[in-house]
């Protein structure tokens with residue numbers, strides 16, 4: 001199915017749950033609300049005509065310093081879906097505020113979400129509700145803060161041993 | 166300066182000569198430099214010519230620590246521990262610019278030079294160093310070993 | 318240190334709670350040769366069987382994504398080299414393709430062919446290293462030496478083209494750094510001849526070898542459903558019989574014009590992965606051979622009229638005000654800049670002043686060229702893709718390598734996300750090793766082909 005038709009179906013199925021859709025550079029994208037996120041993802045996976053059986057990627061973007069979006073919702077969590085049987089793609093995004101940076105976990109849908117969500121928590125500080133193992137993935141437990149946030153200076157080091165500890 | 170360097174004796178020279186050709190290295194490989202390390206260790210460049218052909222993967226059996234590749238802050242305690250476990254005499258080679266200074270990873274995750282954690286004898290810069298410069302570094306290390314210069 | 322807990326072991330007894338035996342917790346790595354130096358596995362053992370395994374990564378986290386946000390768009394290219402450092406060219410081109418998508422530009426024909434050729438050479442290097450290392454860890458040191466020898470021939474090709482062996486930084490947004498050198502096709506033919514010989518030898522050494530087969534067949538297997546649910550792509554997905562390859566599913570560059578097949582296997586174990594990789598190397602070499610035969614744009618320097626002059630004389634002429642026709646005069650550049658003269662550069666990069674550095678002859682010889690160079694290099698100028706986001710997948714050596722880039726319209730990437738192809742198999746590693754012996758961990762880990770730079774970024 002081509003991207004426009006997929007977006008059409010998502011809009012028809014979830015109505016007001018879909019905040020925005022676009023197809024910049026040919027990447028079809030649906031921005032949904034947090035409340036329907038899990039049902040959108042589950043439906044995308046299980047609906048035979050869509051069959052997005054692969055969660056290719058899950059990441060986040062911090063829009064703190066993005067021109068025009070400084071006071072909008074700070075984080076955007078991005079899901080890249082791919083369907084092996086149909087060879088089509090969809091990007092699903094959800095926006096969350098900094099003080100309520102919680103997104104329902106997709107581990108029950110795709111086990112790969114386990115590590116990817118741990119990485120997003122580690123790097124951005126977005127929490128995933130219902131995650132079975134909410135530890136950091138890349139940094140060490142002693143690390144304070146979330147390095148990929150725009151307000152984390154790139155050279156703020158937190159060594160475990162050696163100078164600066 | 167150790168006592169050994171001060172009172173150079175024939176015995177010392179003999180031991181140094183013998184040690185220089187029996188380098189048992191512990192390759193502490195983490196990153197891209199490891200690919201170049203592989204190239205050096207294999208038949209094409211063949212470090213066996215310098216008596217350094219046998220890697221030991223136990224710190225207790227090694228006397229040269231090759232630190233190959235970027236050391237992150239998460240890895241730093243492990244490196245220190247491996248170094249501490251090695252028996253003396255021991256030498257350390259910093260392989261690649263990441264280990265020398267942190268290289269172009271000037272950021273929150275990377276140790277800015279392993280000499281902030283452990284003493285280093287030979288620095289081999291390059292990103293990654295070409296096999297030729299590794300061999301040059303190895304020969305410099307041999308000179309140090311022969312002269313019984315140690316920094317631990 | 319706290320008093321160590323006392324444990325009682327009964328020799329020869331396992332798999333039971335009776336008899337006082339207790340599972341043993343063993344930490345493997347990070348500095349462990351079979352863990353390739355940067356993975357830690359906390360394994361709970363019952364006898365020699367792994368009951369539960371917890372894989373810990375992050376020991377090589379080098380802040381790739383944060384580093385990219387600091388410099389200009391082209392400055393991220395050296396960082397991409399060091400993601401998958403066994404096949405850095407594919408990373409370069411993947412990243413460039415993502416930025417080009419943001420900019421809405423399409424690279425030239427010749428450049429597309431060059432990207433295909435170099436990507437496939439990298440893929441062969443990657444598979445050689447992977448299989449060689451796996452074989453070595455199983456004791457077949459000879460195979461490793463042979464394969465590194467073959468890789469050395471290919472690296473010489475890479476060095477000829479890019480000037481470096483490993484960290485090559487050859488891709489550029491809008492093209493590649495420089496044109497191919499003369500005589501590459503002949504050298505490639507020789508290198509492939511050697512590589513094929515090595516592959517043949519290794520095939521005879523390993524494929525039917527009793528020890529190798531016993532340790533690979535049926536070990537580390539994953540089902541088709543689980544492989545897909547864990548988003549595993551590349552050779553590991555093809556080893557369970559799913560012919561998914563980004564080069565076919567979403568053809569980029571010129572892959573749709575070349576003839577090749579996607580090798581698959583059905584069993585999904587280590588042996589199947591080994592067979593897929595071996596078959597893929599042959600396909601990659603086939604692709605390179607076809608691409609080298611089809612690449613447009615004849616030999617270099619055919620259009621030179623009049624004698625080439627050296628850059629110093631050229632600059633002198635400009636200073637004396639004799640600028641008429643200056644931009645058309647061919648000049649010889651220093652060998653360091655080989656492939657960057659006007660004619661060559663025009664063939665391999667898009668003629669878009671906003672994106673591509675001018676040829677060195679113009680930079681050094683004319684004020685427009687110099688200005689153009691500055692406008693791309695100076696802080697606060699440079700390439701400025703319009704606001705927006707783009708995701709581009711390419712087929713890396715380990716599977717789908719994706720770059721998700723977000724631009725805020727400035728000269729620096731707002732966000733660069735790399736979708737690492739070897740993170741999903743590592744996330745599924747515990748599924749592959751649980752229930753098997755500790756010794757089986759080694760070939761399984763080898764066949765995953767974990768590359769730290771890409772896994773931890």
Ligand code: SF4
Nearest residue numbers: 197198261262263292
């Ligand atoms: S010095 Fe360069 S090649 Fe070596 S580990 Fe560091 S980044 Fe990689």
